Amino acid sequence: MNKSLLILIFLLVMGFSYAKTYYIHPKDGNDQSIGTNIKEPWKSFKNIENLHLQPGDIIALASGYEIKGSLILKNKKGSKNQPIVIKSYASDCNFTQFTTINSKGFLNGILLENCSNICVESIKIIADGSNNDHIISNKKSMRCGILVKTTKPVVSENITINNVDISNIYFENKGFTRSEAEVRSANGTQSYGYGIRFFNRTPNAFIKNVTVSNSSISNVSHTGIKYTGNKKGSIQNITLFGNEVFKTGGPGIQMSNVSSGHVYNNTVNKSGSNDDSRKWGRGSGLWTWGCDNILIEKNKFENANGPGDSAGLHIDFNCSNIIVQYNLSRNNAGGFCEILGNNYNCSYRYNVSINDGYRIKGENGAFQEGKLFWLSGYVGNNKKQKGPFNSYFYNNTMYVSDTIVTKIAVGKSARGILIANNIFHITGKSKSVKGDQYRPEGAGKVQAKNIVFKNNLFLKEDTWPINIAIQDANPFYGDAQFKNRGGSQISDYIPTNIELIKNKGITIPKIPNDKKGLLIGLKVDEDILGNKINGVPDIGAIELK
Numbered sequence: 001m002n003k004s005l006l007i008l009i010f011l012l013v014m015g016f017s018y019a020k021t022y023y024i025h026p027k028d029g030n031d032q033s034i035g036t037n038i039k040e041p042w043k044s045f046k047n048i049e050n051l052h053l054q055p056g057d058i059i060a061l062a063s064g065y066e067i068k069g070s071l072i073l074k075n076k077k078g079s080k081n082q083p084i085v086i087k088s089y090a091s092d093c094n095f096t097q098f099t100t101i102n103s104k105g106f107l108n109g110i111l112l113e114n115c116s117n118i119c120v121e122s123i124k125i126i127a128d129g130s131n132n133d134h135i136i137s138n139k140k141s142m143r144c145g146i147l148v149k150t151t152k153p154v155v156s157e158n159i160t161i162n163n164v165d166i167s168n169i170y171f172e173n174k175g176f177t178r179s180e181a182e183v184r185s186a187n188g189t190q191s192y193g194y195g196i197r198f199f200n201r202t203p204n205a206f207i208k209n210v211t212v213s214n215s216s217i218s219n220v221s222h223t224g225i226k227y228t229g230n231k232k233g234s235i236q237n238i239t240l241f242g243n244e245v246f247k248t249g250g251p252g253i254q255m256s257n258v259s260s261g262h263v264y265n266n267t268v269n270k271s272g273s274n275d276d277s278r279k280w281g282r283g284s285g286l287w288t289w290g291c292d293n294i295l296i297e298k299n300k301f302e303n304a305n306g307p308g309d310s311a312g313l314h315i316d317f318n319c320s321n322i323i324v325q326y327n328l329s330r331n332n333a334g335g336f337c338e339i340l341g342n343n344y345n346c347s348y349r350y351n352v353s354i355n356d357g358y359r360i361k362g363e364n365g366a367f368q369e370g371k372l373f374w375l376s377g378y379v380g381n382n383k384k385q386k387g388p389f390n391s392y393f394y395n396n397t398m399y400v401s402d403t404i405v406t407k408i409a410v411g412k413s414a415r416g417i418l419i420a421n422n423i424f425h426i427t428g429k430s431k432s433v434k435g436d437q438y439r440p441e442g443a444g445k446v447q448a449k450n451i452v453f454k455n456n457l458f459l460k461e462d463t464w465p466i467n468i469a470i471q472d473a474n475p476f477y478g479d480a481q482f483k484n485r486g487g488s489q490i491s492d493y494i495p496t497n498i499e500l501i502k503n504k505g506i507t508i509p510k511i512p513n514d515k516k517g518l519l520i521g522l523k524v525d526e527d528i529l530g531n532k533i534n535g536v537p538d539i540g541a542i543e544l545k
Helices: 003-013
Strands: 021-024 058-062 066-068 071-074 084-089 099-102 108-113 118-121 123-128 142-149 155-162 165-170 192-200 206-213 216-220 225-229 235-241 244-246 253-256 258-264 267-269 286-289 292-297 300-302 313-315 320-325 328-330 335-339 347-349 352-354 371-375 389-394 397-400 406-410 415-420 423-426 430-432 451-454
Touching: 058 099, 084 123, 108 118, 108 123, 123 142, 142 155, 142 165, 155 192, 165 192, 192 206, 192 216, 192 235, 225 235, 235 253, 253 258, 313 320
Parallel strands: 021 058, 058 084, 066 099, 071 108, 084 118, 099 123, 108 142, 118 155, 123 165, 142 192, 155 206, 165 216, 192 225, 206 235, 216 244, 225 253, 235 258, 244 267, 253 286, 258 292, 267 300, 286 313, 292 320, 300 328, 313 335, 320 347, 328 352, 335 371, 347 389, 352 397, 371 406, 389 415, 397 423, 406 430, 415 451
Antiparallel strands: none
16 A cells, blocks of 8 residues: 555545635636636636535635625535635735625625534625615515524534624615614614624524634624524524624624623724614614623723613623623713623623713603613513522722713612622712613612622712612722723723722622622632732722732
């Protein structure tokens, strides 16, 4: 047996195969060509869907050119070590820019249906409306830059999307205008454009181990990056890092029925944008629903807009173990901390909030107040309010200028609340408001049990409204003397009043009767700037050296 044959047998045993590269060049290509020779590329995506792709195969798109259409892969599988790759290639020996997929008039720029072990990288996708040649604009259709979906009971896993640029994804053509009622609906009733969407509505199907990284999503009419599962845990193990999401008509990032995830080092700016009449015009920077075990850290959520919702980040109902830490939340109309009903053991800790919650109900179409801090038992329309349960809120730094009336709401159904070691630097007025959901909390005292509310620093004695039924048992007052009060960076909120801040925190205990605590523990080793915490913590999100 010769040496070459032995090598081939070894590679096959190890799961390797001779991979092929399929080239597409919209200018120099021909769909009758061989396609696997860089000098004889195809012209379009016409031949892709029927390929018998193998692990390690590459679909290479000529860089610097625009290819019209939709790249569709159905029931294709690479291997974990040899994924099928879709990417740009340097067609002219000079890789200066990505290939652009223009899917105007198509439902998706790239569709991965029932696929596993796929990598998409270094691609630009646009889809600015419909030319009506390829689809009919049915109600609730969606156009996506990239759509990963299931249509049968499979496990679709190991999908990686890296270094892609998705922009101008709209279902309708320019000039389309949505009604005022549309923005008041829960998630929109019409057709929209989305950036990247993972969609699993198939019984007994799962989407697992998916990563979106180092990518840009901007100017889409609804959500930038969205995960939609059919039941809790139907989407598992997601990773989101290094992405920039800008001017989305809806939320920047949204996840439903996701179990286990890490969301870090992302920037979401101007979610809920209404600068195009095709956009929804409402959306938080990020929100979760029906999710568990999600760590959200070291992100920036800024300038969320909309008449309702539109917090920097909010935890919608039916979640558990959502940890929000080390984030910057700034200038978000809806607010900073929002934890809704039937949520268990969720927390905001070591975050910095700047001028959040400025929206005023009744002005500019707003149907909810903006709130700096909000615990609500809302679990759906016409349903009895429930929880949230064991909500932890500690070592956050909040600054609100005197141009904003700060609003705070605590629902009567809340059970288990810890508020400690926070800086509430509210320079203007503050007041309590009702919960503002479809069934606002009525008057009367909060019935919440198991409350640990102590050791917070307030700028003034009336910073926390006196008519809220829960009150700090051991407050203290004074000016933290921030390094640059009113600035837009985390470092602007380093306190200089050392005597007031240093070693004045308490060790965070479990809420009484809470046997669980937080998913990764109550104690943290460092602050929002990476400073080590030794001994007793300081007050606020920044540990003084």
